Amino acid sequence: MSFDFELILTLAVISSGIIYLADVLFLAHKRAADEKQPLLIEYSRSFFPILLIVLILRSFLAEPFRIPSGSDKPTLLVGDFILVNKYDYGVRLPVLHTKIITMAEPKTGDIFVFRPPFDLSVDYIKRVIGVPGDRISYINKTLYINGQEMPQTAVGEATDENEKGDMSWPVQIKEENLAGVKHKIYINPAVPAQDFSLVVPPGHYFAMGDNRDNSNDSRYWGFVPEQNLVGKAVFIWLSWDNDHTRLRWSRMGTGIH
Numbered sequence: 651m652s653f654d655f656e657l658i659l660t661l662a663v664i665s666s667g668i669i670y671l672a673d674v675l676f677l678a679h680k681r682a683a684d685e686k687q688p689l690l691i692e693y694s695r696s697f698f699p700i701l702l703i704v705l706i707l708r709s710f711l712a713e714p715f716r717i718p719s720g721s722d723k724p725t726l727l728v729g730d731f732i733l734v735n736k737y738d739y740g741v742r743l744p745v746l747h748t749k750i751i752t753m754a755e756p757k758t759g760d761i762f763v764f765r766p767p768f769d770l771s772v773d774y775i776k777r778v779i780g781v782p783g784d785r786i787s788y789i790n791k792t793l794y795i796n797g798q799e800m801p802q803t804a805v806g807e808a809t810d811e812n813e814k815g816d817m818s819w820p821v822q823i824k825e826e827n828l829a830g831v832k833h834k835i836y837i838n839p840a841v842p843a844q845d846f847s848l849v850v851p852p853g854h855y856f857a858m859g860d861n862r863d864n865s866n867d868s869r870y871w872g873f874v875p876e877q878n879l880v881g882k883a884v885f886i887w888l889s890w891d892n893d894h895t896r897l898r899w900s901r902m903g904t905g906i907h
Contacts, residue, residue, distance in 0.1 A: 654771065659708070660744050663701045669694035709744040712736055713881065715763060715773065719813060721859035721866060722775060724823065724834050725761065725906065727898070728813075731888035732775075732906065734763050734881040747877065756781065756855055756879065758795065759831025761906050763880040764857070768871050773880055776867050779828070780856030787847040788869075791837055791862060795829060802826050802835070810836055810864060815893065821863075833907060838863035855879075 673691045681687070687695070717730040726732070736742075739762070741751035756762050760778040765771075779793065780786040787794040792802060802824040811818040821836040841863040850856050854873035859865025868874065883906045889898035 656708070657745050659701065659705055663698070663705050666694040666698040666701060670698045705744060708736075710736055710741055712884075714887070715775065715883075717775065720810065721861050721864060722761070722777070723810065723836050723861040723864075724808065725777075725860045726775070726883075726886075727889065727891075727901070729890040729892050729898075730886050730901065731890070732883050733885055733887050735884050736881040738882040739879045749877070756882070758784075758829040759833070759907075761883040762855075762857070763883060764855075764874045765878040765880065766871060767873075767875060767878065770878070774857075774867075775883060776857035776859050776865070777828070777833075778855055779858045779868070780850040782850055782852045782854060784850045784856070785847065786850065786856050787845075788843075789845050789847075790843050793826070793828070800826055800828050805834060808836065810838065810861065821861075831907060833860065836861045836864070844869070 669691060673687075673695065677691070713734050713736055715732050715734055717726045717728055717732065720728055737751075738754055739756060740749040740753045742749050756778045758778055758781055761775065762778055763773050763775045766774050780795065785796050787797075793800040805823040805825050808821050808823050809818050810821045819838060819840065821838050824835050824837055825832055826835050846869070848856070850873060853876045855868075855876070857868045857874050859867050885903065885905045886901050887903065889901035890896075891898050
């Protein structure tokens with residue numbers, strides 16, 4: 651069973667707010683001056699302002715996320731805690747996710763958080779590869795956007811591993827210039843190329859992980875609808891290396907691009 655923190659937080663704000671308001675309007679003046687507040691009312695009056703502030707910050711400004719998998723290596727590592735800008739792609743109501751204020755749209759090269767179309771109860775984080783109207787081609791593990799090659803430069807080699815850490819394999823590190831956004835990617839030469847060409851439909855986005863041969867992304871489950879957008883990843887505020895039980899100090903406070 652998934653844990654919908656946003657829904658629980660919203661319900662907590664609504665219920666505590668109703669109790670708080672009912673006490674102010676109807677109940678408080680009926681109590682004697684020395685009569686103690688009922689426990690439910692005391693808790694509601696104490697926690698409502700705090701819960702409301704948390705809901706506003708989390709829903710409209712920024713939200714923390716933890717990276718659970720290696721699909722975006724080497725840009726994002728398992729154990730990175732990131733901050734996501736919630737208003738860059740438009741202000742949305744909590745729970746309903748209805749856009750009420752239009753801001754900017756995702757751009758090619760952005761790292762964005764979204765709800766995948768096959769499961770709206772989870773959040774995914776990938777890189778924007780194609781925006782509405784783009785023709786995306788992936789030929790021999792090289793991207794082409796509207797017929798233009800996104801060049802790759804060899805940087806070095808590394809070792810990737812599965813989530814359990816009981817299997818590993820060599821990968822090539824390359825720097826990709828994705829429409830002006832330079833970032834590193836992993837390529838596993840042992841995995842055969844799966845070429846494709848497609849056009850991104852209106853109101854949708856095409857997403858891929860930087861760990862190109864080890865990422866569950868739009869290549870397998872389709873496009874990201876605009877209404878599923880959550881926000882833009884902006885920086886790493888904490889990074890924990892669980893394998894070595896230590897902080898990755900060099901990653902903390904770094905921007906994401």
